[in-house]
Amino acid sequence: MKIIAITIRHLKMKLKQPFTTSFGTFVHKEFLLLEAKDESGIVGWGESVAFDSPWYNEETLKTTWHMLEDFLIPLILNKQISHPDEVSKLFKNIRKNNMAKSTIEGAVWDIYSQITNQSLAHALGGKKDKIEVGISIGIQKSLDEQMSVVEKAIQDGYKRIKVKIKPGWDVEVIRELRKNFPETPMMADANSAYTLQDAELLKQLDEFNLTMIEQPLASDDIIDHAVLQKQMNTPICLDESIHSVEDARKAIELGSCGVINIKIGRVGGITEAKKIHDLCEEKGIPVWCGGMLESGIGRAHNIALTTLSNFVLPGDTAGSNHYWEEDIILPEVITENGYITVPQVSGIGYKVNLEAIDKYTMATKYYHS
Numbered sequence: 001m002k003i004i005a006i007t008i009r010h011l012k013m014k015l016k017q018p019f020t021t022s023f024g025t026f027v028h029k030e031f032l033l034l035e036a037k038d039e040s041g042i043v044g045w046g047e048s049v050a051f052d053s054p055w056y057n058e059e060t061l062k063t064t065w066h067m068l069e070d071f072l073i074p075l076i077l078n079k080q081i082s083h084p085d086e087v088s089k090l091f092k093n094i095r096k097n098n099m100a101k102s103t104i105e106g107a108v109w110d111i112y113s114q115i116t117n118q119s120l121a122h123a124l125g126g127k128k129d130k131i132e133v134g135i136s137i138g139i140q141k142s143l144d145e146q147m148s149v150v151e152k153a154i155q156d157g158y159k160r161i162k163v164k165i166k167p168g169w170d171v172e173v174i175r176e177l178r179k180n181f182p183e184t185p186m187m188a189d190a191n192s193a194y195t196l197q198d199a200e201l202l203k204q205l206d207e208f209n210l211t212m213i214e215q216p217l218a219s220d221d222i223i224d225h226a227v228l229q230k231q232m233n234t235p236i237c238l239d240e241s242i243h244s245v246e247d248a249r250k251a252i253e254l255g256s257c258g259v260i261n262i263k264i265g266r267v268g269g270i271t272e273a274k275k276i277h278d279l280c281e282e283k284g285i286p287v288w289c290g291g292m293l294e295s296g297i298g299r300a301h302n303i304a305l306t307t308l309s310n311f312v313l314p315g316d317t318a319g320s321n322h323y324w325e326e327d328i329i330l331p332e333v334i335t336e337n338g339y340i341t342v343p344q345v346s347g348i349g350y351k352v353n354l355e356a357i358d359k360y361t362m363a364t365k366y367y368h369s
């Protein structure tokens with residue numbers, strides 16, 4: 001295949017409810033969509049998961065657009081590509097900027113699976129026809145509200161509940177949740193809000209039989225996490241700290257985690273995500289697919305990735321109606337009793353709803369050779 005044209009769109013969609021983490025609150029999601037066309041007219045879609053502010057990591061919507069326009073698009077336009085694994089090779093001289101890279105790579109995987117007439121899940125080697133779904137619940141205004149939002153999610157059938165914690169909103173909240181929902185698989189995500197000095201406090205979480213605690217310490221750390229993991233029974237799950245299969249190898253060797261959350265954008269694309277998956281499988285480290293409040297396009301890629309065998313824990317891949325009044329794919333992603341049925345049609349498995357996309361688009365730019 002040869003990519004001959006790329007369109008970038010900047011979208012802004014209102015979340016159904018604000019999402020609060022230890023680093024801030026999202027009311028809207030602003031993001032880039034990338035539409036790539038090959039020489040035979042086949043179109044593939046990718047979504048940039050970078051936020052409009054550098055809260056979660058250093059990339060933003062504007063830095064990803066700059067990287068795409070000035071570096072990555074020129075490297076890919078008109079290049080002969082026989083397999084999407086080659087995209088990361090084309091980008092090898094560009095350091096980091098993983099979310100920008102994965103935006104194009106996702107579209108190439110979509111085109112590749114259409115050309116080879118298979119679903120993206122099948123093209124990746126995935127075998128599941130349905131996947132287990134968890135939900136990530138933001139910090140609420142009061143303990144009562146937190147309890148009722150979690151209760152509703154349990155009633156909706158989600159297979160695991162993840163709640164966000166931060167200093168001042170941690171042990172007592174989890175204690176209360178456990179008291180009310182003793183059997184529910186539950187985990188806490190700190191988004192790097194603590195340091196090793198908080199070890200005594202974090203160790204109190206061992207009491208509550210959490211499936212894991214996600215990214216308690218600094219976003220660039222694997223050393224202190226190894227120290228903390230030795231003191232805690234609850235498995236630590238790394239999110240922000242893992243950008244590549246090399247990071248994963250080092251973290252596993254150090255004993256920094258018992259679980260890894262794989263996010264396609266954070267690791268630079270599906271090819272790298274698969275490598276991390278394979279390494280973790282070999283080392284006996286379970287993985288799950290993280291979410292970045294994606295629209296249906298990014299979510300479709302996440303669903304396909306989750307069909308790989310070592311995604312043994314439910315991911316943050318809740319259905320469209322959890323996030324949006326109206327998603328930009330057809331049909332929307334539906335979660336039923338905690339499962340999503342994996343689409344079998346070729347490509348990402350969902351039709352892109354151009355009418356909806358137009359409604360949310362704030363800017364568009366077209367690139368061709």
Ligand SMILES: O=C(O)CCC(=O)C1=CC=C[C@@H](O)[C@@H]1C(=O)O
Pocket residue numbers: 021056135136189191239290291292293294316317318
């Ligand atoms: O439902 C989702 O898409 C997952 C939401 C979620 O937990 C996250 C989204 C964005 C940034 C982070 O706060 C975060 C995470 O750390 O996993």
Ligand SMILES: [Mg+2]
Pocket residue numbers: 189191214215239240261290
């Ligand atoms: Mg996280």
